[in-house]
Amino acid sequence: xxxxxxxxxxxxxxxxxxxxxxxxxxxxxxxxxxxxxxxxxxxxxxxxxxxxxxxxxxxxxxxxxxxxxxxxxxxxxxxxxxxxxxxxxxxxxxxxxxxxxxxxxxxxxxxxxxxxxxxxxxxxxxxxxxxxxxxxxxxxxxxxxxxxxxxxxxxxxxxxxxxxxxxxxxxxxxxxxxxxxxxxxxxxxxxxxxxxxxxxxxxxxxxxxxxxxxxxxxxxxxxxxxxxxxxxxxxxxxxxxxxxxxxxxxxxxxxxxxxxxxxxxxxxxxxxxxxxxxxxxxxxxxxxxxxxxxxxxxxxxxxxxxxxxxxxxxxxxxxxxxxxxxxxxxxxxxxxxxxxxxxxxxxxxxxxxxxxxxxxxxxxxxxxxxxxxxxxxxxxxxxxxxxxxxxxxxxxxxxxxxxxxxxxxxxxxxxxxxxxxxxxxxxxxxxxxxxxxxxxxxxxxxxxxxxxxxxxxxxxxxxxxxxxxxxxxxxxxxxxxxxxxxxxxxxxxxxxxxxxxxxxxxxxxxxxxxxxxxxxxxxxxxxxxxxxxxxxxxxxxxxxxxxxxxxxxxxxxxxxxxxxxxxxxxxxxxxxxxxxxxxxxxxxxxxxxxxxxxxxxxxxxxxxxxxxxxxxxxxxxxxxxxxxxxxxxxxxxxxxxxxxxxxxxxxxxxxxxxxxxxxxxxxxxxxxxxxxxxxxxxxxxxxxxxxxxxxxxxxxxxxxxxxxxxxxxxxxxxxxxxxxxxxxxxxxxxxxxxxxxxxxxxxxxxxxxxxxxxxxxxxxxxxxxxxxxxxxxxxxxxxxxxxxxxxxxxxxxxxxxxxxxxxxxxxxxx
Numbered sequence: 162x163x164x165x166x167x168x169x170x171x172x173x174x175x176x177x178x179x180x181x182x183x184x185x186x187x188x189x190x191x192x193x194x195x196x197x198x199x200x201x202x203x204x205x206x207x208x209x210x211x212x213x214x215x216x217x218x219x220x221x222x223x224x225x226x227x228x229x230x231x232x233x234x235x236x237x238x239x240x241x242x243x244x245x246x247x248x249x250x251x252x253x254x255x256x257x258x259x260x261x262x263x264x265x266x267x268x269x270x271x272x273x274x275x276x277x278x279x280x281x282x283x284x285x286x287x288x289x290x291x292x293x294x295x296x297x298x299x300x301x302x303x304x305x306x307x308x309x310x311x312x313x314x315x316x317x318x319x320x321x322x323x324x325x326x327x328x329x330x331x332x333x334x335x336x337x338x339x340x341x342x343x344x345x346x347x348x349x350x351x352x353x354x355x356x357x358x359x360x361x362x363x364x365x366x367x368x369x370x371x372x373x374x375x376x377x378x379x380x381x382x383x384x385x386x387x388x389x390x391x392x393x394x395x396x397x398x399x400x401x402x403x404x405x406x407x408x409x410x411x412x413x414x415x416x417x418x419x420x421x422x423x424x425x426x427x428x429x430x431x432x433x434x435x436x437x438x439x440x441x442x443x444x445x446x447x448x449x450x451x452x453x454x455x456x457x458x459x460x461x462x463x464x465x466x467x468x469x470x471x472x473x474x475x476x477x478x479x480x481x482x483x484x485x486x487x488x489x490x491x492x493x494x495x496x497x498x499x500x501x502x503x504x505x506x507x508x509x510x511x512x513x514x515x516x517x518x519x520x521x522x523x524x525x526x527x528x529x530x531x532x533x534x535x536x537x538x539x540x541x542x543x544x545x546x547x548x549x550x551x552x553x554x555x556x557x558x559x560x561x562x563x564x565x566x567x568x569x570x571x572x573x574x575x576x577x578x579x580x581x582x583x584x585x586x587x588x589x590x591x592x593x594x595x596x597x598x599x600x601x602x603x604x605x606x607x608x609x610x611x612x613x614x615x616x617x618x619x620x621x622x623x624x625x626x627x628x629x630x631x632x633x634x635x636x637x638x639x640x641x642x643x644x645x646x647x648x649x650x651x652x653x654x655x656x657x658x659x660x661x662x663x664x665x666x667x668x669x670x671x672x673x674x675x676x677x678x679x680x681x682x683x684x685x686x687x688x689x690x691x692x693x694x695x696x697x698x699x700x701x702x703x704x705x706x707x708x709x710x711x712x713x714x715x716x717x718x719x720x721x722x723x724x725x726x727x728x729x730x731x732x733x734x735x736x737x738x739x740x741x742x743x744x745x746x747x748x749x750x751x752x753x754x755x756x757x758x759x760x761x762x763x764x765x766x767x768x769x770x771x772x773x774x775x776x777x778x779x780x781x782x783x784x785x786x787x788x789x790x791x792x793x794x795x796x797x798x799x800x801x802x803x804x805x806x807x808x809x810x811x812x813x814x815x816x817x818x819x820x821x822x823x824x825x826x827x828x829x830x831x832x833x834x835x836x837x838x839x840x841x842x843x844x845x846x847x848x849x850x851x852x853x854x855x856x857x858x859x860x861x862x863x864x865x866x867x868x869x870x871x872x873x874x875x876x877x878x879x880x881x882x883x884x885x886x887x888x889x890x891x892x893x894x895x896x897x898x899x900x901x902x903x904x905x906x907x908x909x910x911x912x913x914x915x916x917x918x919x920x921x922x923x924x925x926x927x928x929x930x931x932x933x934x935x936x937x938x939x940x941x942x943x944x945x946x947x948x949x950x951x952x953x954x955x956x957x958x959x960x961x962x963x964x965x966x967x968x969x970x971x972x973x974x975x
Contacts, residue, residue, distance in 0.1 A: 350588040353571065353578060355595055356776065362571050364579075369480035372491055374464040380496045381479065383537035384503035385467065388528050390424040391535060393463070398425040398454030399447045425450040428466045472502055473509030473516065474555070486514050488556045496542060497549035500525040500532070515555040525550045569635040570595050573647050574774030581778060590779040592786075594629040602883040603632040604639070610876050611637050611855075614865060620646040622757045622852045623880065626765040627791045628772045631849070632880075633754075643858075650736065650750035651839045651856055654832030654869065655708040655817075657747030659759070660729040662705055662808060665716045666801045667728070672702040672808055678712040683742045688714050691833070691868075705808040706816025708831060710746055717745035731796050732759040733769025747832060753841075757852030760829070760843045763809070764850055766802050767794035787961055809844070818842060820874040823881040831869030836862045842873035846881060853877050949973035 353362040374382075386393050392400050400423050422430075426446045453462065472482040480491040482502045487494070494502070504524035505512045514521040526547055533543040574593055582589045603621045611617055623632040635644030643649070662670070670676075678696040680687060688710045690696075695711050696704075704712035717725050725745060726738045736751045738744060754772055762768035771792040779786040798805075809828035812818040817831040821844055829844015838860055843852040853873040856863065949956045953963035953973060962970040 349582065349586065351578060351582045352588075352590045353574070353593055354590060355597055356592060357597075358592075359597065361593060361595070362575065364475060367475045367481045367485055368477050369484055369491075371468055372464075372478075372480050374460055374467070376492055377467060377479070378492065378494060378499070380532075380538065381491065381494055381499040381502075382463070382467075383532055384496070384499040384528055385479075385506070386424075387531040387535055387537055388503050389427070389506060391531075393424050394459055396423065398450035398452075399423060422446065423450065424466050425454050425462055427470070428462055429453060431469050431471075432465075470506060471509055473505050473513035486555045495549060496529070496532075496538060496546040497525065497553060500528040500546060500550065501553060504528045513555075514553065518554065522550050522553065525553075568639055569644055569646065570600060570630065570633040570774060572635075572644060573633055574630075577773065577775055581775065585778075585780060587781050591775055592777040592779070593774050594625075594631060594776045595774065596623075596631040599623055599632040599880075599884055600634075603634045603880050606876050606879045606883070607634050608637060610872055610879070614867075614872075617855060617857055617863060617867075618645055619853070619855045619876070620644075620649065620753050621854075621876065621880065622646050622754050622772075623884075624757060624761055624772060624850050625848065626761050626770070626845070626850060628758065628761060628770040629776065629791075630772050630774050633774075645854065646753045648752065649854075649856075650752055651854065652749070652834035653747040653751050653756055654834040654839060654841060655710075655713075655747060656756060656830045656832030656841045656843050656869070657729070657749075657751075658705065658708065658713050658745065659763070659805065659809075659830055660732060660734070661713050661717050661720075661725050661745045662701065663732070663801050663805060664720045664724045664728040665701075666804045668720050668724075670701055670716070670804075672700065672705075672804055672811070674701045675699070676701050676704050676712045677715050678704055678709040679715065681711060681714050681718070683714070683718070686742060688743070688746060702808055702811045705830075706811040706814075708812075708817050713745045714742055718742060729759070731768055732762050733771070734759055747834065753852050753854045756841070756843055757850055760845060760852065761850040762794070762798060763802060763805050764845045765794070766798050768796040768798055769794060813844065817868075817870040818844065818874050820870060821877045821881075823878040823885070825881065825885055827881070829874075829877065831874060833868045837867065838862055840867050840869045840871070840873050842869050842877045844877060846885070849881070849884060851877050851880060 350367075351362075351364045352360065354360055390400070392402070396402075429446050429449045457465075468478040468480065470479070471477050472479070474482070474485050476482040476485040479494075479502055482505070483489050483491045483494050483498070486502070487498055489498075501514050501521055501524075504527065505514070505521060508520075508524070511517055512520045512524040529538075529543050529546045529550070532538045533540055538546070570593070574595075578589075578591045578593075581591065603623060607619045607621055611619055618636050619634075620636065621632065621634040622630065624630045633646050635641070635646045635648075675698050678690070678699055680695055690710050691708065696707075696709060699707075699709065699712065701712075701716075703709075722740045722742060722744055726740050729738060733755070734751060735755055736749060738749045741748070758770045758772050759768070761770040773789065773791065775789045777786050777788045806828060809830055812830050813821045813827045818829055821827055821829055821842060826847045827844060829842055832841035832843075833839070838856060840855040840863060841853065843850075845851065853876045855867060855873050855876075949961065949963065955964035956973060957963070957970070961973050963973050964970050
């Protein structure tokens with residue numbers, strides 16, 4: 162049997178389960194027999210007792226002189242086992258005696274061994290004297306082993322917990338972006354502005370200049386701490402008590418009613434992490450929050466938090482919220498205003514004073530109560546703040562005094578702007594086509610016209626012939642959510658006859674062609690004229706000017722209802738059309754914007770015209786700016802346009818639309834639906850197309866004998882006068898000389914007008930945009946971002962280029 166020695170520091174771990182020899186050779190026969198006896202005993206006891214004695218440096222080699230030492234060691238091991246079995250007070254006496262014998266033998270054999278054994282036995286005796294209490298017998302005679310089991314269990318559980326915690330932490334932190342020291346990219350800002358750069362709408366992060374902590378009033382800081390992290394200055398970035406308190410309240414409520422994240426953890430989420438709510442993200446929050454707390458300090462963390470936390474209404478940071486909601490600086494916030502802002506931290510949309518004022522006031526009251534309960538304000542201050550909260554209102558979205566002129570337009574153009582912004586991953590500034598003067602003019606004209614007609618509504622659309630909308634009014638109440646210019650589908654009446662005559666003109670009809678205004682019976686349907694009489698054989702011009710229904714239905718039956726529907730769709734009518742004979746008289750419902758686009762196509766000489774509210778797109782603060790090109794028209798109207806212009810001009814000259822004359826070039830068509838439920842006038846000058854609708858939301862008949870040739874035509878003339886800057890035709894004893902629109906020139910379809918010889922010319926100087934804005938737009942490069950981004954996968958909006966398969970990038974000209 163070989164001796165196995167294991168040096169550990171100053172000692173030797175000797176396992177007393179067999180006899181050992183410090184020699185690297187086999188022992189002699191007598192030694193082998195002695196060691197064999199001990200070995201057989203040790204094998205039976207191997208699993209029962211293992212005692213380690215640090216015998217310093219006891220590892221010697223030699224021959225026969227070590228046999229006595231081996232026997233002494235074996236005797237010591239046997240004595241220890243016997244003492245262990247006896248237990249009680251006798252435990253350790255036999256081991257002490259054997260150790261003294263071993264010590265004496267060692268002295269006679271080798272001084273080195275004696276010294277080692279002396280040190281080892283001292284240590285061993287210290288261990289053996291503590292054994293009796295652990296091995297004290299139970300009454301049944303068995304040894305008591307539970308202390309070993311308990312200690313081992315506790316140690317095992319501790320090791321398991323440490324291992325699990327370490328593993329979970331490593332798993333959670335393996336993808337933590339610790340190297341990223343900058344805040345995450347914010348949502349791109351979308352800004353709408355007019356041609357003179359007046360702000361119209363802003364969506365996205367709104368920030369004020371960075372504010373130092375010392376500039377925030379104490380009650381602003383206290384409001385945030387009271388509701389978000391009352392122990393902010395006493396924890397180390399993570400608040401265990403706060404976590405347990407939130408868990409307890411959530412458990413009692415059966416739902417999540419309180420969060421346990423500290424301000425440090427919230428700042429970590431803002432600066433480094435996303436909105437993922439997994440266990441891994443929570444662990445990452447906690448780890449980084451503790452590091453951030455040690456590195457930055459409390460004041461710096463609070464300062465960053467107050468400047469970056471999102472508070473709804475597009476405001477990031479308390480200074481921005483103060484400006485957006487109350488039009489004031491953060492330094493001037495009252496306790497009530499601070500409570501409103503602090504209350505919106507947990508629910509920026511659901512408890513925002515602008516989007517949910519009642520919920521915001523209720524939450525602000527809770528914040529004030531918390532501040533008072535924590536001793537941050539007095540009871541008197543709390544009562545004063547609650548009284549102020551009850552009357553707090555947010556600054557209006559569009560202007561300091563109610564909805565700004567252009568709210569209808571903004572609501573309509575915003576989806577277009579958002580569609581463009583989705584294609585561009587940067588801040589976008591969109592210059593809209595709105596003319597502020599025309600918008601205000603149109604809103605006032607509608608209000609004035611309907612002042613004596615309670616219960617009646619109206620809508621106005623003003624656009625250029627290429628589809629650029631200059632003004633849009635959706636009703637008489639600016640706060641209404643229903644836009645009657647773009648959402649209300651109504652029967653267009655006789656304004657739809659434009660497409661019936663256009664279909665006939667494409668088949669060879671001219672304004673001087675004779676048509677039959679006679680009674681007709683189509684499967685029991687017998688249309689009547691407004692006067693109740695039929696005129697017989699008349700020219701197409703007269704039938705159109707007087708809006709004779711019999712002539713229109715006869716023409717439609719001659720060319721085919723399908724042809725009429727196809728013509729309307731070619732002009733840009735997107736509504737679903739019912740292909741029945743009554744379609745010729747405008748029984749299928751359309752929107753005012755849709756119908757105005759179709760009439761713009763006549764002036765432009767091409768169809769369809771797509772209305773747009775976007776004039777130019779600017780990328781970033783200093784990026785390039787592109788003019789938005791109008792959508793290319795698919796149909797050339799040059800063959801039918803002159804005849805249609807002649808027919809439309811006859812309506813305002815000698816027909817039902819005479820009240821639309823305003824003193825300049827004018828052409829258009831009146832329309833009145835069945836039972837006078839809708840009244841329309843849609844027409845144009847040489848540069849501007851205007852559509853007007855009057856009706857009731859409940860589809861009841863209009864009161865006061867309103868037709869398309871009365872109130873709508875008068876509104877048309879009013880806005881045209883205001884747009885042109887004239888007061889109307891000069892007074893004269895002679896009848897006004899009519900204007901004849903004869904032809905178009907240029908790509909934009911501008912119309913040249915002339916009067917009969919001897920007439921006084923009144924060229925209308927339309928004030929559509931200021932000269933500098935028009936010059937800037939003309940100089941800007943044109944880029945149809947929406948079309949190009951859909952057509953080319955490699956399209957880049959920053960320079961309006963795409964990458965072909967070969968060669969350098971090319972400019973998108975679609």
